[in-house]
Amino acid sequence: MRVLSQFLTSVSDASRFPPPTLPEVAFLGRSNVGKSSVINSLLGAKIAKTSSTPGRTRAINFFEVRFQGKPRAEMIFTDLPGYGYAKLSREISSQWPSFIEPYLNDRPNLALCLALIDVNVPPQESDRRLLDFLNASGRTVLIVATKADRLSSNQLHNVMKTLAAEFPQAQVLPFSARTGTGREEVWRQIRSATGLQS
Ligand code: GDP
DSSP states (O other): OOEEEEEEEEEOSGGGOOOSOSOEEEEEEBTTSSHHHHHHHHHTSOOOOTTTSTTSTTSEEEEEEEETTOSSOOEEEEEOOOBOOSSSOOOHHHHSOTTHHHHHHHOTTEEEEEEEEETTSOOOHHHHHHHHHHHHTTOOEEEEEEOGGGSOHHHHHHHHHHHHHHOTTSEEEEOOTTTOTTHHHHHHHHHHHTTOOO
16 A cells, blocks of 8 residues: 655644644654654655754644545644653653643544654653553553564563553554564554544
8 A cells, every 4th residue: 555645734833733624643752762763664755854854843743644546635644742852750741842732632633642662762751651641631542662673572572561561551563664563553553543444
């Protein structure tokens, strides 16, 4: 399946989110977790460049997603600012710009939140806070365990068990942007959450 995607807009003000017409899939994670790589891998294009594109890193970036052969876009991917850079462990809400919480709490068309966790870094306090926050907002969450290619299958198995035990409320899937591991399964979850047929 070929995906045609297009950068739509970059928003840092809750009053300027685009109209909530298509189902949205949000990508969240600590800085350097591999978020741009996951988005680029799913879309088959180097469209997300959060760390190297000035001005886009503290905003929510909206990407339209269209499947080849379809006349129009069917969903939106939203790339949220990475968290966890602050030296002191703080509330997610104090590290994040003020438009993030309204987005996660109130966006009516937000169908699925992908919470990314690097398999090489044990879950941090900021990850737990995010997961608690999403849980409290009643969001459907899929944990994507990134950079899975860096571990042996035995190590990966153990990390997946640890993540599943720590976050029982969400499904956890291993992913590697490098090898393509997990790509099809993550797409299946996205299609299911957004109401599209597989
Ligand atoms: P972001 O800051 O969360 O958007 O992260 P990036 O996508 O820019 O990736 C951060 C770093 O992790 C880069 O050096 C990537 O090359 C590396 N990386 C990302 N995905 C993978 C992966 O699947 N496997 C491996 N081995 N490295 C990865």
